[in-house]
Amino acid sequence: MNYPTGIKKSHNQIINYSHRGMTLEDDINETNSYYRDKDLAYIYKKPTPIKVTKVDFRKDRTSTIKEAFYMEPSTTDYNGIYKGYYIDFEAKETKNKTSFPLANIHKHQLKHLENITKHGGIGFIIVRFSVLNKTYLLKAEDLFSFTKDNDRKSIPLTFFESKGYLIKEKYRPRLDYLNVVDDFLEVKNG
Amino acid sequence: MNYPTGIKKSHNQIINYSHRGMTLEDDINETNSYYRDKDLAYIYKKPTPIKVTKVDFRKDRTSTIKEAFYMEPSTTDYNGIYKGYYIDFEAKETKNKTSFPLANIHKHQLKHLENITKHGGIGFIIVRFSVLNKTYLLKAEDLFSFTKDNDRKSIPLTFFESKGYLIKEKYRPRLDYLNVVDDFLEVKNG
Structure with a gap:
């Protein structure tokens, strides 16, 4: 078994998962890799677009x-x-303790998530409040209900607390966001 | 309206779509852009993965x-x-007139298409025989039935003719491959 860099584990040792210095991107990549290993889901990070000159x-x-x-x-x-569902999301970290600044997400990314949702896909954002060490999944539908009703340039933490889903951090997978997706698939299908 | 580079159009002019010197990638990108403009589908080419040093x-x-x-x-x-369907494909051109060399597609790309199909997605390859000016869509399932039964290093054109779908080239969209996908969605659902 491979342990993340810098972490040693023994049976009697308690590990503090919350301060490993891993970025949200690291956590999601490791989680997606776990999902693929277990043949649960095939979700990848797209390469960074680069213009070669x-x-x-x-x-x-x-x-x-x-x-x-x-x-x-x-x-x-x-x-x-x-x-069988098309999954699409953006992930962002913020050091802000009380709200998530919307400037972190481009307008055309919001439009993209809206298109995806309209066409039957499952769209969401994952936002980590790194200082609070809390990571939320917010469905695209709830994100848009906020942006349509508000002129605010940030989404308050309280909105994530009431409308979002707190993603539990654990050892493997580190950030089991599909567990949350299962919850709202059940509502959708049940 | 924007016309592809080097092509002028008037009402009385007949355009030869077959020899525009456009690559398959150009045609697919233009087609995906058309699908997005018409709010039909949201399909993108992933950026080329680049390791920055x-x-x-x-x-x-x-x-x-x-x-x-x-x-x-x-x-x-x-x-x-x-x-509502997850769509996933690879597109390749070959100058070969009688077969498509499988070396054009990486093993892990084939494995990826297999995973996608197993999980309810629609996977296929689009292959253009550029000298013959014919472009085929071959469903992942048919591709695998070929590779599993054969040790051959290439797929003969005759296999594309019998199992694949010829994609009609036209003005806009240039390569209407979702028209073909509709055909097999009907079979799947009907």
Whole structure:
């Protein structure tokens, strides 16, 4: 079994999962990898879009990119399939203790999540309040009900507490967000 | 209305769609863009995975990447949602006139398509025989029935002719592959 870097485990040892210095992206990538290993879901992070402007071409597939620039992503970072459903989400961390600044999510990413939801997909955001060490899943529908009713530039923590789902952090998978998705699939189908 | 580069159109003009020098990727990107404009489907090409090794960081979001390398993709190039279904495919061109060399698709991409199909998604490959100017959609299930029964390193054109679906090329969208997907969704649901 592989343990995350820097963590040793014995049967009598209690591990504090909350302060491992792992980023939200690390946690989600590890969780998605766990889901794939267990043949539960196939959800991947999309590569960062990069515009390549200069390349040293070589025939042996080892071309070196000499100049390139980061581009703004046109969609969300994660998508894939779970129980036949199309899954699509964006994940963000904030150091803010009382609200999540909406500037963290691009307008076209919100539009993308809206399109996905309209076409029968399951869209959401995962937001970690890193100082509070709390990670919430907020369904796209609830996100839009907030943005449509409010001119506010941030979503208060209280909104996540009332409408979002707190994702439990554990050892493996680190951030079992599909457990939460199961909850609202049950409501949808039941 | 925007016309593809190098093509002018008038009402009396007949356009030869077959020799525009557009790549398969261009055609699929334009088609996906058409589907989005018409609110029919949200299918995107994933960015090319690139490993960045040197960056000139700047605060104003204009960091320049000074050294980077192309990585092997872990999944297929295209995915998204259509009529609530998770769609996933790989697209390849070949200059070969009689068969499609399987070396064009990585083993882990085939495995990925198999996982997707098993979990209720719609997986396929789009293969263009560029010299013949014919583009086929082959369902993942048929692709696997071929690879499981054969040790061959290529799929003969005749297999595409019997099991695949010929995609009609037209003006807009250039390569209406969802028209073909509709055909087998009908079989699935009807």
